Amino acid sequence: MHLNVLSQAVPSPLFEGLWRHPDDRSATGYRTMSHWTSVARKLEAACVDALFFADIHGVYDVYGGSAAASVRHAHQVPAIDPVLLLPALAAATEQLGFAVTYSTSYHAPYQCARVFSTLDHLTDGRVGWNIVTSDLRLAASTGLGTYIPHDERYDRADEYVEVVRALWERSWDAGAVRHDAAADVFTDPAAVRAVTHQGRWFTVDAAHQCEPSPQRTPVIYQAGASDRGTTFAARHAEVVFVTLNSAKRGAETVARLRRRAEEHGRGPDALRILQGMPVLLGRTDEEARERAEQFTALSSPGGLLAKWCGWVGVDLAAHPDDTPIAEILTEDGRSVVGFLASAAPDRAWTVGDVRDFIATPRRPHRFDRLMLFGTPEQVADRMEEYVEVAGVDGFNLFPCPPSSGIDDICDLLVPELQRRGLFRKAYDPAETTLRERYFGAGRRDYLGASER
Ligand SMILES: Cc1cc2nc3c(=O)[nH]c(=O)nc-3n(C[C@H](O)[C@H](O)[C@H](O)COP(=O)(O)O)c2cc1C
Missing domain, CATH: 3.20.20.30 (Luciferase-like domain)
Known part of the structure; x- marks a missing residue:
């Protein structure tokens, strides 16, 4: 394990x-x-x-x-x-x-x-x-x-x-570093090459340092x-x-x-x-x-709400309690929808439900x-x-x-x-x-x- x-x-x-x-x-x-x-x-x-x-x-x-x-x-x-x-x-x-x-x-x-x-x-x-x-x-x-x-x-x-x-x-071969003091070669330049990448997001044309x-x-x-x-x-x-x-x-x-x-x-x-x-x-x-x-007793409801809302990208304080949560969740909250659905499959979660659920400290002994x-x-x-x-x-x-x-x-x-x-x-x-x-x-x- x-x-x-x-x-x-x-x-x-x-x-x-x-x-x-x-x-x-x-x-x-x-x-x-x-x-x-x-x-x-x-x-x-x-x-x-x-x-x-x-x-x-x-x-x-x-x-x-x-x-x-x-x-x-x-x-x-x-x-x-x-x-x-x-x-x-x-x-x-x-x-x-x-x-x-x-x-x-x-x-x-x-x-x-x-x-x-x-x-x-x-x-x-x-x-x-x-x-x-x-x-x-x-x-x-x-x-x-x-x-x-x-x-x-x-x-x-x-x-x-x-x-x-x-x-x-791919930039440095295994034997690139030679430490050959007599020949004054620290690294064999032939064994080090630039990585050339031109993609949608990144452009690199350099050897690794x-x-x-x-x-x-x-x-x-x-x-x-x-x-x-x-x-x-x-x-x-x-x-x-x-x-x-x-x-x-x-x-x-x-x-x-x-x-x-x-x-x-x-x-x-x-x-x-x-x-x-x-x-x-x-x-x-x-x-x-x-x-x-x-x-x-020590868990902080305010901290729990700050965490959850930041994580999911939805401000639970900004919507009426009876708003269905699915209506306001952004795509960053997709995993959350799945989690709520698995926690209570038949429940239509509202903003108020989710806020109460999130702000209620967990009870490990229950x-x-x-x-x-x-x-x-x-x-x-x-x-x-x-x-x-x-x-x-x-x-x-x-x-x-x-x-x-x-x-x-x-x-x-x-x-x-x-x-x-x-x-x-x-x-x-x-x-x-x-x-x-x-x-x-x-x-x-x-x-x-x-x-x-
Ligand atoms: C054990 C664990 C540790 C994580 N650590 C971080 C973290 O340090 N920083 C971060 O931004 N996200 C962290 N996450 C969030 C994940 O990177 C990921 O965004 C999240 O699981 C949702 O996945 P999804 O983006 O595929 O929906 C962590 C998730 C888990 C389960």
């Missing part, structure tokens, strides 16, 4: 209002090196595959027509840039992998290629790239880009990946939920995040994703599929319930099926079910509360998974890169369609 732990360099990663939790260290720790190095060391001691950083650019300003709710409730603001944390975290660890979100919408592909080659060198091949296309309404307001419709964003991202992969994989790194191409992660997003994942991703509503119903989604990857010419073993889930643990039933009550909640034994039972019934390869866990929850994963859950023989007790020394950790020793190169 593969285990990633998700966080974000913000005061209240994932859970709105939890920065107020008395045991949590994220509120001030998110901007300190000591916090993140201790998180990384803790995860490494538990043999976790990778620490995963989510990220956005800009401030969500949809709910109430301004950024006030996001700012007030610390919804992904303030935020620091996680890319800059990685070299320091790599220096504090030896084995832990790192995956970082980097948008195809805010930076030129040439710059992306250079950043990830640098990270791959400095982490000794322990880096992954979570590809997101981002909500470009924010890009327009920050001056970082212009708005592009959802599916076209993915078309652009296809071309983006093509360019960065060409820079990583970095020599090949241990993995050349970082491990590619993706979390597309829409049909177009799933196609993108099937084409490019090596590690895919899914949010399955249940293990039983999720089996078809997992099988479809693997089938789609094969349709794109990739082998049956091309994907590692990880179920993304919040996890809230207690040593006993009673402690888990107490923690759940506390979690519910069985929130999208959350792993309970004692380590209970949580491990559900994880086992996801692996056996849905066929996922592992989990991307969202620790709750955000930092003390990491301690719980490492101190309570991992030992239980190890006791059941489901999770490693030590890193395999033969697996030196992050890709090898997922796909086995010797699997160094990107496992994309071109390797078929």
Whole structure:
């Protein structure tokens, strides 16, 4: 089983209002090196595959027509840039992998290629790239880009990946760097070539600036939920995040994703599929319930609305309560329609219903099926079910509360998974890169369609 732990360099990663939790260290720790190095060391001691950083650019300003709710409730603001944390975290660890979100919408592909080659060198091949296309309404307001419709964003991202992969994989031959002091040759110029690309979105005619790194191409992660997003994942991703509503119903989604990857010419073993889930643990039933009550009490309805409205691009405060939600959802909300339909298939969701649903803090102890909640034994039972019934390869866990929850994963859950023989007790020394950790020793190169 593969285990990633998700966080974000913000005061209240994932859970709105939890920065107020008395045991949590994220509120001030998110901007300190000591916090993140201790998180990384803790995860490494538990043999976790990778620490995963989510990220956005800009401030969500949809709910109430301004950024006030996001700012007030610390919804992904303030935020620091996680890319800059990685070299320091790599220096504090030896084995832990790192995956970082980097948008195809805010930076030129040439710059992306250079950043990830640098990270791959400095982490000794322990880096992954979570590809997101981002909500470009924010890009327009920050001056970082212009708005592009959802599916076209993915078309652009296809071309983006093509360019960065060409820079990583085709610009420098393996033996290009010679270090031949006697002949005064550092690099053989004949072994380095320009990548010439002229496409709809990008034009590049230059050699990559970095020599090949241990993995050349970082491990590619993706979390597309829409049909177009799933196609993108099937084409490019090596590690895919899914949010399955249940293990039983999720089996078809997992099988479809693997089938789609094969349709794109990739082998049956091309994907590692990880179920993304919040996890809230207690040593006993009673402690888990107490923690759940506390979690519910600390959750911030205003923060939840700021998050949801920004994510979906719809201001729930701007429409009468009885407006059918389907009438006002933009195309960015497509995945949400599917989610609401699966949560209550016969319900005609209105703006008021959705607002109440979103602003009501989740109650893990009332069985929130999208959350792993309970004692380590209970949580491990559900994880086992996801692996056996849905066929996922592992989990991307969202620790709750955000930092003390990491301690719980490492101190309570991992030992239980190890006791059941489901999770490693030590890193395999033969697996030196992050890709090898997922796909086995010797699997160094990107496992994309071109390797078929
Ligand atoms: C586990 C997980 C992590 C994600 N991390 C980010 C992130 O850091 N930044 C971001 O802009 N989107 C993030 N997303 C959103 C996805 O990139 C994607 O936009 C979303 O799943 C909707 O997919 P769709 O665009 O195909 O509908 C994440 C999604 C999941 C499930």
